[in-house]
Amino acid sequence: MRWMGLNEIREKFLAFFESKGHTRLPSFPLIPIDDNSLLLINSGMAPMKKFFLGQAVPPNTRVTTCQKCIRTPDIENVGKTARHGTFFEMLGNFSFGDYFKVEATAWAWEFLTTVMEMPEDRLWVSIYEEDDEAFEIWTKNVGIPPEKIVRMGKDDNFWEIGSGPCGPCSEIYWDRGPEYGCGKPDCKVGCDCDRYMEIWNLVFSQFDGDGNGHYERLAHPNIDTGMGLERLACVMQNVGNLFEVDTVQNIMKHIREIAGVEYGKDYKTDVSLRVITDHIRSTTFMIADGVIPSNEGRGYVLRRLLRRAARHGRLLGINEPFLYKVCETVAGENATAYPELTEKLDYIQKVVQVEEERFAKTIDMGIELLTGLMDKLSANEINSGRRLSGEDAFKLYDTFGFPIDLTKEIIAEKGIEVDEDEFMRLMNDQRTRAREARLAGNVISWADDIFADLKDRHVEFTGYSKYADEGNIIALVKDGEMTDSLHAGDKGTVVLDETPFYAESGGQIGDTGILTLGDAVFHVYETKKTQTGLFLHNGEMVNGMFTSGAKVRAEIDSERRRAIMRNHTAAHLLQKALIDVLGNHVKQAGQSVDEHRVRFDFTHFSAMTAAELLRVEAIVNKMIMSAYDVCIKEMPIAEAKALGAMALFGEKYGDVVRVVNVSGESIELCGGTHVANTSRIGLFKIISESSVAAGVRRIEAATGLNVLALMGEQHDLMVKTAENLKAGSPSEIAAKSAQVMAELKERTHELETINAKIxxxxxxxxxxxxxxxxxxxxxxxxxxxxxxxxxxxxxxxxxxxxxxxxxxxxxxxxxxxxxxxxxxxxxxxxxxxxxxxxxxxxxxxxxxxxxxxxxxxxxxxxxxxxxxxxxxxxxxxxxxxxxx
Structure with a gap:
């Protein structure tokens, strides 16, 4: 068995299963695709669920991958031991109703013993205690001696999660040698000591379980296997843990050079080195896949990892941002399998550096406060429990950006606990206040309850092609209650079975206009939509009366709609231009389009330069002047994705989607309204660029007639400024303002001289x-x-x-x-x-x-x-x- 580098092992595995008819798929992104059940991909099988559940068709019934994964439940143990880590790669081969146990076991044994040349006498196998079929295959087909097969119970060798496909599994173990054992005569696979290391798990999904202990055999069983790449590398390189594997050790070496410390001489130093090494691997991959630091969800996981690593950097004596430098080594060590790390390195480093600098501004004050709190707890003999209040922990989080896990870790070093229940109560109170603030004034907060009887009622939206239409009144609301009629002066809501009014959604504001029936007129001030798809025309009855069941004419404010459409299509062009100028990391993070402005939020970690803004503006205007047709089609979502259509992350899309295609330049999934040709946008002008949150920027812009209005306002401002400066005309403002500033500077100097004398x-x-x-x-x-x-x-x-x-x-x-x-x-x-x-x-x-x-x-x-x-x-x- 020869020494083999981690990158070589990965390639050996994937190439081997390609030779067995498997399709090699690239690692899926760490952000799950169309799966809200996971924050981050945490196993090789997770991205394959849609294939196992029949929700999608795999490219082949045989697939092999090396999947990057993140797991953080044991984050507090990372660093303290050499076994725990948050980032790992999982090698796997999968069969979707194709081969089963015979092939899976034979190929696993062939790969380990023939390709990797691992000695057979150091390999052991475990099986589910009732799986006689697997025992027969291992002993008779593969040739494993019966005494080297260990039967285990359901907890160890049966894979199932709730109801659905499940089945027994068989694991392959590597005997590290008696020097790693406990010395007991009966020491074998399953012992708690470190001698036998599990390296490969073969899951035989042969049953459909109901979650209550009843199992039906599947007509087409599946194979799902997983082998930790780092674990296999430990075996092939004869090292004790993942931090001694070649690629990981090279990352740690870079950190050691920055800190000026050695590994293996001091326990506390080793803990910090392991934490930083593991966490910078995780964060580099997460950022490359589109995660940005935040206080919620996967962004919070990233922030925890980065700030924990930064704090351990300080424990090593590194008092300036340094993690961003190590990203280059992470990218270099993984370049062969993950070239996107190198391609996005500048962006990754910027994200990390900005987060480091942000944390550095508060960490010293936070540590000082926490140290003072710990000293008080230590000095208080009465408080035998030595517990940090949840209020103090929340202050550290809210004011100084300390994740609760970081606070727990620091105070645990002094034997102090934290009141997590109180902390979570304060966190939930904060979330509730934020949620209530968002919902304040939103009419649909009560709508679904009022319209419960209409939840199955279909409403036809005709506004893509019509500005006016007729519809029957299927519901009227006044003062939050259903009513049979609305009279002049009443404010309320009209629900139609057919309407041209676009309801606010996807960042596009709802339509306004009028509903009429003879002399009766209802002014629509806004249009909203319930979760069940009802269109709510909110407004005021200005004349006459409406009764439930009547047919009315619905007519939108067409000029306003055209302005909204110009801005919405411009938003699509803007996203395309931002990607061209800033890079592929740009993703939409929010959008608001009305008749006046387009507001577009996007992921980017630094303020745009004046030159970049001019380039973006020029690209959008060039697409406008090119008079591209805006082609809108409905198609299956798989076909849309094949076209390269961009989807807004977190949005739910059905099997059939609406695709807005601007001459192949911009292709997006969108349910909004758009101009038929880019030339109808007229002009595009960026008004401002600003920061919205960490890693999120905002551009506000105007189109069409709004640009002309903006130019008029700016001209009026220049004329007024010229008058105030007593300049002859706006063209003289620059020279006159320079003269005024020079005079002001002279007066300021005189004032400073007077103040000095005083x-x-x-x-x-x-x-x-x-x-x-x-x-x-x-x-x-x-x-x-x-x-x-x-x-x-x-x-x-x-x-x-x-x-x-x-x-x-x-x-x-x-x-x-x-x-x-x-x-x-x-x-x-x-x-x-x-x-x-x-x-x-x-x-x-x-x-x-x-x-x-x-x-x-x-x-x-x-x-x-x-x-x-x-x-x-x-x-x-x-x-x-x-x-x-």
Missing amino acids: AEIRSNELFGQAKEVCGVKYICASFTGTKPEAVRAMCDRIKAEAPEMIGVISTIFDGKASIFAACGKNTIEKGMHAGKLVKAICEMVGGKGGGRPDSAQGGAAELFQIDEAFAQVPSLIEQMVKKG
């Missing part, structure tokens, strides 16, 4: 009021209406010209209080520290402050307590001098 005069007055304590002279003074810059200048003069003096001065300016302190050179030698002095004073007045030994500043919340705090300055000086 500071000098006041400083001289203060010097004459100096008092003394413990051989140290000090002055305290409070001003109102004096700018902080002038007070800072006074302190600077004290520090420069009075080495034996301390100055503590406050000022209240524009309703804000600032406190400054300066310590002369001689006073510092006696133990004085301006930063500590200001911090102590600010704590007395509800503020924060600090700084260097010679100069410091802070703020105060309780303005009327400043004089009282200043009265404590002599005692504070006395304490410092005595300690010094």
Whole structure:
């Protein structure tokens, strides 16, 4: 058995099963596709569920993959042991109603013993205790000695999750040798010691279980196998754990070089190295697959991993962002199988660096707060439970970005627990408040209850091709209750069985317009939709009366609709342009389209430059001027995906979808309304680009007549600016503004000179009021209406010209209080520290402050307590001098 690198092992496995008629599929993304039951792919079989359940047709009845996986339930053990990790690759071969036990066992044995050349005498097999068929195959077909086959119970060798396909499994073990064993005479497969390591699990899905212990045999049984790539590499490289495998060890080596530490000499150092190595593997792959840090879902998993790794970097003495540098090694070590890591490396590194920098801004303050809380708990003998309150843990999460797992890990080192129940209650309260805020004012929050009797009623939307139509009133609502009629002056809701009004969805605002019946008129102010598909025309009866069952004419505001369509189609073109300019990592993260603006949120981790915005704008306008037809078709979702249609992640799509295709340039799944040709958009102008959340940017833009209106507003603004600057015309604004700025700079310089003279005069007055304590002279003074810059200048003069003096001065300016302190050179030698002095004073007045030994500043919340705090300055000086 020769040494073999991890990348070579992966290729050997996939090539072997290709030779057995299997189709090699690339690893599926870590974000599950069309599967909301998982946050992240956690097994080789997970992406195959749709094939096993008959929800999709596989490309072949025989498939082989090497699937990247993330598992985090044991995250607190990662690093503490050498066995736990959050990222791993799972080798697998699958049969969808094709071959079964005979082939699966034979090929598994052939691969291990022939291809990998593993000695047969060190391989063991386990089977389900009632699976005599598997025993016969292993002994008679494969030739395994019966004494090397171990029968195990249902907990170990029977695979099932609830109801559905399930069956017995057979596992192959590697004997690491007696030196890893427990020494017991009966030590064998199944023992809790480290001697026998499971490397391959063959699942024989031959039953359909009802979840209550009843099983029916499947007409077409399946094979699902899984073998950990890193585990197999441990065997082939004769190493003790995954962190010693070649590719993983190379990643750790990069971290060791940055930290300047060695592996294997100190337990705490080893823990941190293992945590960082594992977590940077996970995060690099997750970001490449589209996950971005956030406070919910898979984004929260990513943030936990990154921040836990960053904290362990600090434990190694790394006090600056460094994880982003290690991403390059992760990409390089996995380039052969996952070239997308190298292709997206710049983006991956940017995401990691931004998250590191964000966490670095708060980690020191958070650690300081947590350390103080732990010290109080440790000093409190009465509190024998030593428990951190959920309120404190929530503050660390909400204010300083500490995931609860990170807080638990840090305090566990001191033997302290956290009140997780209280923490979760506060988290749920926060989520509830956010959810209620989103739902506030949304009419459909009550709609589904009111219209329960109409849940099966079909409503025909005709607005894709018509701006006016007729429909029968199937329901009327007033004051949140069903009614038989609406009269002039009534505000309510009209539900029709057929309507041209588009209901708000997919980021597109709903239509407005009128419903009429003779002289009776109902103004529609907004159109919403219930979960069951009813269109709610919300508005006011301005004339006459409507009764339930009547047929009315429905007519939308066509000019408004055309403006909305221009913006919606422009949003599609904008996404295409952003991908062209910024890269394939750009994904839609939200959209709002009305008659005035298009607002488009997208994933990107830095502000766009002026040049990038101009390029995006130019690309969109070029597509508009190219007069591309906008082709809209309904087709099976599989056909749409084959065309490369972009779908909004998290949206549910049926078997048949609506595809909006702009000349092959932009292809998206979309249920909204669009112009027939891009030329009808007219013009496209970006108004702003800004940050919405971590890793999410927003562009607001205008189209068509709104661009002309915007240009008019800007021209009026320029004319007004020219008047205010007393420039002859807008063309002279640049020169005139430069002249005004030069004059302003000169006046500012004159003002600074005057302030300096005032500071000098006041400083001289203060010097004459100096008092003394413990051989140290000090002055305290409070001003109102004096700018902080002038007070800072006074302190600077004290520090420069009075080495034996301390100055503590406050000022209240524009309703804000600032406190400054300066310590002369001689006073510092006696133990004085301006930063500590200001911090102590600010704590007395509800503020924060600090700084260097010679100069410091802070703020105060309780303005009327400043004089009282200043009265404590002599005692504070006395304490410092005595300690010094």
